[in-house]
Amino acid sequence: MVATVILGMLCVHLLLFSGMFLLFSTKLHGKKMGLDVFAIGNLLLGLAYLMQLVGGPSGWGVMSVVNHTLTLCAPVAYVLGAMRFFNRPVPVWRPLSALAGIYTAAQVLVQSTLGSEARYALLAGCCALLFLAMTVTLLYGTRTFAKDLRTEVVVFAVLIGGICALNAAKFVAILSGGLQALDMNSRFQMVFYIYMSFLGTVLPPSAVWLVLSRLTDDLRGMAARDPLTGLLNRRGLMDGLDAYFRARPAASAHLLIVDIDHFKSINDTWGHKVGDLVLCRVAEVLRSTARRGDLTCRLGGEEFVVVAFDTDSIGATQLAERMREAIEDRQMQDSGLTEPVRCTATIGVSEGFASAAAFDETLHQADAALYRGKMSGRNCVEMVRARETQPAASLSLG
Numbered sequence: 001m002v003a004t005v006i007l008g009m010l011c012v013h014l015l016l017f018s019g020m021f022l023l024f025s026t027k028l029h030g031k032k033m034g035l036d037v038f039a040i041g042n043l044l045l046g047l048a049y050l051m052q053l054v055g056g057p058s059g060w061g062v063m064s065v066v067n068h069t070l071t072l073c074a075p076v077a078y079v080l081g082a083m084r085f086f087n088r089p090v091p092v093w094r095p096l097s098a099l100a101g102i103y104t105a106a107q108v109l110v111q112s113t114l115g116s117e118a119r120y121a122l123l124a125g126c127c128a129l130l131f132l133a134m135t136v137t138l139l140y141g142t143r144t145f146a147k148d149l150r151t152e153v154v155v156f157a158v159l160i161g162g163i164c165a166l167n168a169a170k171f172v173a174i175l176s177g178g179l180q181a182l183d184m185n186s187r188f189q190m191v192f193y194i195y196m197s198f199l200g201t202v203l204p205p206s207a208v209w210l211v212l213s214r215l216t217d218d219l220r221g222m223a224a225r226d227p228l229t230g231l232l233n234r235r236g237l238m239d240g241l242d243a244y245f246r247a248r249p250a251a252s253a254h255l256l257i258v259d260i261d262h263f264k265s266i267n268d269t270w271g272h273k274v275g276d277l278v279l280c281r282v283a284e285v286l287r288s289t290a291r292r293g294d295l296t297c298r299l300g301g302e303e304f305v306v307v308a309f310d311t312d313s314i315g316a317t318q319l320a321e322r323m324r325e326a327i328e329d330r331q332m333q334d335s336g337l338t339e340p341v342r343c344t345a346t347i348g349v350s351e352g353f354a355s356a357a358a359f360d361e362t363l364h365q366a367d368a369a370l371y372r373g374k375m376s377g378r379n380c381v382e383m384v385r386a387r388e389t390q391p392a393a394s395l396s397l398g
């Protein structure tokens with residue numbers, strides 16, 4: 001009786017969470033993070049346990065065969081959902097249907113040659129191996145594809161390792177004690193269903209939590225980046241500066257303001273699509289020329305900012321010169337273009353600054369140097385001059 005109640009509650013949990021996963025996934029347009037596939041896994045397992053509940057004692061029959069097939073397909077659906085969560089775009093229905101077909105045929109074969117015990121042992125053995133593979137993969141993932149979720153993935157691995165151990169024990173119990181081992185009220189089945197019920201309660205909310213934390217990370221990343229070029233936007237740049245100077249209060253940095261020359265005429269001549277391509281290529285040049293750890297940002301329009309750390313004025317000017325040359329040398333080719341497009345840029349370089357709070361003043365200085373570069377013919381690097389480092393008010397008085 002107790003086992004029946006536990007199994008009933010487990011069914012309700014699995015089916016309710018299946019519906020919830022499905023509802024969540026319909027709200028996540030495009031990137032569903034595997035939630036729709038987790039819904040399928042929960043549905044398959046919920047249905048399998050429901051069949052067990054209404055099907056009565058273990059034995060041979062269509063219901064039992066379907067039950068075993070669903071029981072094996074459910075964890076495979078979870079694996080496919082997890083792969084989608086980790087950005088592997090795997091198919092779902094084809095592998096699941098193939099597995100269902102193959103496993104149903106295998107059951108008929110085993111039943112007709114070795115009998116019911118062997119068929120039940122086959123399910124327990126296959127589940128044990130599958131969960132073992134999942135546990136090992138998750139542990140491997142803590143050092144590779146799931147580095148950012150190490151603690152969560154270790155907890156998942158331990159919990160799944162528990163199901164692996166229980167299925168291995170069930171396999172041994174069936175081989176040594178026959179089908180009596182599967183009696184609903186036996187001590188072993190009680191432990192098995194209590195553990196499954198515990199997992200059915202703990203794992204689905206944990207999966208929702210993982211998806212939500214990924215979503216908030218993604219949203220934070222999107223809020224900090226320019227969607228066209230993938231460079232930081234002004235907000236991302238300020239966050240980066242804050243983090244850098246908080247970690248190294250004694251450090252200083254130089255700011256380069258990079259402005260594409262005659263960008264309006266590129267747009268007018270080639271169209272906005274080519275204009276956007278030029279912005280992306282210039283962004284690539286800045287990203288690849290800057291050092292790892294430097295900040296590259298699109299401030300807006302055709303204006304970019306690079307913040308170079310661990311350097312002096314000479315180093316910052318040399319970096320600006322390398323960027324200017326690389327932009328000038330870069331040919332922008334596109335399928336719709338009859339000839340490659342080229343562009344140049346003018347760069348203003350600030351003096352050193354030592355806090356995020358000094359950003360606006362430093363940008364103002366570098367802008368003054370940039371303006372001088374534009375006035376003197378463009379396609380050049382200009383370092384800020386002493387007069388331009390005066391606060392804006394005294395500059396206008398002078």
Ligand SMILES: Nc1nc2c(ncn2[C@@H]2O[C@H](COP(=O)(O)OP(=O)(O)OP(=O)(O)O)[C@@H](O)[C@H]2O)c(=O)[nH]1
Nearest residue numbers: 259260261262263264265267272275276301302374
């Ligand atoms: N394609 C494209 N154009 C943009 C974008 N943002 C701003 N622009 C265009 O960039 C041009 C900037 O023109 P200006 O500010 O006159 O500068 P410029 O033509 O580069 O002239 P100088 O800076 O003096 O060399 C404008 O025509 C804007 O419409 C964008 O995201 N994509």
